[in-house]
Amino acid sequence: MNLILARSIDEIDRIFKFTKEFLIGHKISKKIEYSINLVLEEIFTNCVKHNPDGNKNIFISMKISKNVLIIEIIDEGKAFNTADIPDVDIDKPLEERKVGGLGIHLVKQTMDKLDYNYRDGKNHIIIKKYLET
């Protein structure tokens, strides 16, 4: 199933509707549903922030194949390796904690695999979650 989003934070509502629609007919726990919405929002928001002046849409596809949930987000524009963002040290004391930068950390925490490649002028972010059988 596919979704095309304009490059605007106001599109987040459509992500939640898309996930809900996608999950009809699939036996997916509420926890996984929450995680899907979270990672889609975090990656989408990252794309919007990273390239706010881009006029291209952001493309999302989602499927389940052999008990693996596969999400691909395609964002046309300059290369930005999401998977390469350094890990956040969540044990730092309050005074050393920075506001922001937690989005990709949450994606890594909730999903099993995060891959990135850049081809034909487009960022491809591929996320996998192994589902319980």
Added chain:
Amino acid sequence: MFEISLLDNGIVKLNGRLDAAQAPKANEVLEKLNESFTVDFTELEYISSAGLGVFLATRKRLAETGHRIKMFGMNKHVGDVFKYAGMHQIFDIE
């Protein structure tokens, strides 16, 4: 849908989904608070890093004057997001 309200008893009540589009709305209320306060998460269904960021910024600002933020009523999913981000060590979560 997201709602944030400051109740008469001083508790900040959240309702709905606190995502990146709604984070500025939460910030508008929280940035006006200058003393310790409590947040009721009972009706909050969802939070993302943008929502965490608003609370972290508020927590850091209040820490300068020795004030804190208490939280209660988180559902499991929201609580997990706080844990994944290490925020459970920074806030007083019941």
